[in-house]
Amino acid sequence: MPSKYVIHTETVLRRFQPLIQSGIIAWEEGCLKCPVCVKKKCVYSVYDHRGLNARQMVESIDNECMNCLRCVQGCPNELIHKSINPEFAAMGDEHWTPNIIASLWAQSDSGKIPVSGAGYPGPFSGPGFDAIWTDMSEIVRPTRDGIHGREYISTAVDLGRTPAHLVFDAESGLLEDDSLLMNIPLPIILKVPAFGAISEKTLVGWAEAAKRLGTLFTVPEDMLKAIPADYGRWLFPSFSTASALEGLPDGCRMVELAFEDGLSEAIKRIKDFDPSILVSKKIPMVEGMADRAESLVASGVSIIHLEADFQGRRHDDPGTFLKDGIRSIHLKLVDAGTRDNVTLLASGGISMAEHVAKSIICGSDGVLVDFPMLIALECRMCRRCEKGLSCPVDIQDASAEWTAGRVINLVGAWHNQLLEVMGAMGIRDARRLRGEVGRAMFFDQLDRETFENMGAVVEECELE
Ligand code: SF4
Ligand code: SF4
The missing domain is CATH 3.20.20.70 (Aldolase class I)
Structure with a gap:
């Protein structure tokens, strides 16, 4: 059996802070000065780590935020909001959409298959390749131990x-093709x-x-x-x-x-x-x-x-x-x-x-x-x-x-x-x-x- 074709990948970090889909907007005006601000309760300590990337003049907070919306929902005076980043939304065009670009960036970081969370919020069908659905009926009977398991799936x-056919001479020898x-x-x-x-x-x-x-x-x-x-x-x-x-x-x-x-x-x-x-x-x-x-x-x-x-x-x-x-x-x-x-x-x-x-x-x-x-x-x-x-x-x-x-x-x-x-x-x-x-x-x-x-x-x- 021929050896398997496997592409070995390893993390290759980006050189620039990427454009992020959404950003945090936190108003100071109207702040009630709560004894323990919701910003202190961020499980990722995003507000504690925030800083300015002086080379790109980018605030780190949006890159680190995991979009759990805890601070947005927790502020009693509703002063914290998340908003779509207009620079992100303006990337590409109707074919090379911002989400496709961001997904390609993520795949190039790690070589891993992108996983976008539970459910699919997108349209049912669309133009071009989006009008084709592949039949995944065999997904209930997958290869015995995954795509890199013993069963061979050849992409060659x-x-x-x-x-078109083999041609033999009078002595049953295979003629050159x-x-x-x-x-x-x-x-x-x-x-x-x-x-x-x-x-x-x-x-x-x-x-x-x-x-x-x-x-x-x-x-x-x-x-x-x-x-x-x-x-x-x-x-x-x-x-x-x-x-x-x-x-x-x-x-x-x-x-x-x-x-x-x-x-x-x-x-x-x-x-x-x-x-x-x-x-x-x-x-x-x-x-x-x-x-x-x-x-x-x-x-x-x-x-x-x-x-x-x-x-x-x-x-x-x-x-x-x-x-x-x-x-x-x-x-x-x-x-x-x-x-x-x-x-x-x-x-x-x-x-x-x-x-x-x-x-x-x-x-x-x-x-x-x-x-x-x-x-x-x-x-x-x-x-x-x-x-x-x-x-x-x-x-x-x-x-x-x-x-x-x-x-x-x-x-x-x-x-x-x-x-x-x-x-x-x-x-x-x-x-x-x-x-x-x-x-x-x-x-x-x-x-x-x-x-x-x-x-x-x-x-x-x-x-x-
Ligand atoms: S949305 Fe969640 S992760 Fe982002 S800053 Fe607020 S609490 Fe932290
Ligand atoms: S489209 Fe051209 S200028 Fe813009 S990011 Fe790509 S390579 Fe750079």
Whole structure:
């Protein structure tokens, strides 16, 4: 039996005080000067410890408060209140919500699965991946001793084309197949985000994380020079022009081509240089993507990377989400009988561990993760760096080792959540999860089936 793939995590402390969801407001005016103030009764002694972080000009009280509300309820003159921190509420956008950002920070601290307390106060359904519910019916029959117990749940996936069938010669000898496959231990590839206060140290840290995780790191051609040559094996460079292929790093095993002009010549050039290099073609998530994917597979392309915008939406139609794009390509290839000839990777807006499992259920083989790698480094998604302004958390100054540690923690937490979800679905191999819609429920479909005909009058049926 192969040894188990386990991501070893350890606490990597933040460099800055995080933005906290709520803050304490305590009025002095009207204070009754009680002999024993409720502030003295705080079980966490928050009021005794409070102090000012002079570097960031942040009061420590909000970071230490555990939100038990004892002081709020106990003050006889109701002078103590808790209020939403407007700076926290203003973080990110409708996709990269403050709660998602804060959860990614916490997972990067410790590598632990986030636990948010009893009950779920959120909406029943929502847009994009929130409209998919995974079937957790096997949770009543979990693996014998947990996700890290004796039963093996494999998250490994293959990149490339799997042979459709074996071919034998007249003497029953197996004939060579030209299929090329690479195996990575989890369906997650790291990717440089479209913006960020990124320095050479950041890039080296991400490359180091990919190396220790055993996965790949997608880097645009203009950033390749910043990464030492010995990381070549873990790089998955993305080229926007055929001429840029000159910069192919030594040892690299997979290349992405993001251009259309001269595509087949570029593939031939790479194969002539080293036939063992896998070639992936990036296609934007726009109208006609399924037809484009089908024609690429027919021409022999063995890996397709579908890229949505950074909120996981179609570039030319924000009402269509990554799950819909993956599904349309997957089903098109299934209908054409060519699905096993290609690996389908997806990126754009993957912001939670559950999105990895849901992307695979929709039909992808794996995902590329970009902004969570930046948020792991305390990014607040303020987008100041896009305008050339300074980063409030100086990401560019963080060491490569600290960067790698926080990204490994985040991916470790996601890997454990993937194991939990797969275990609860009764799926023991990530490759078996691909397109397994029988293990999920789609809100749109249920909504349609339940309510579409409600109130419809059946013809020739008279109501009394
Ligand atoms: S809400 Fe609870 S933890 Fe926070 S300061 Fe008041 S008593 Fe302490
Ligand atoms: S915190 Fe703001 S400025 Fe810094 S990397 Fe993130 S988005 Fe850019």
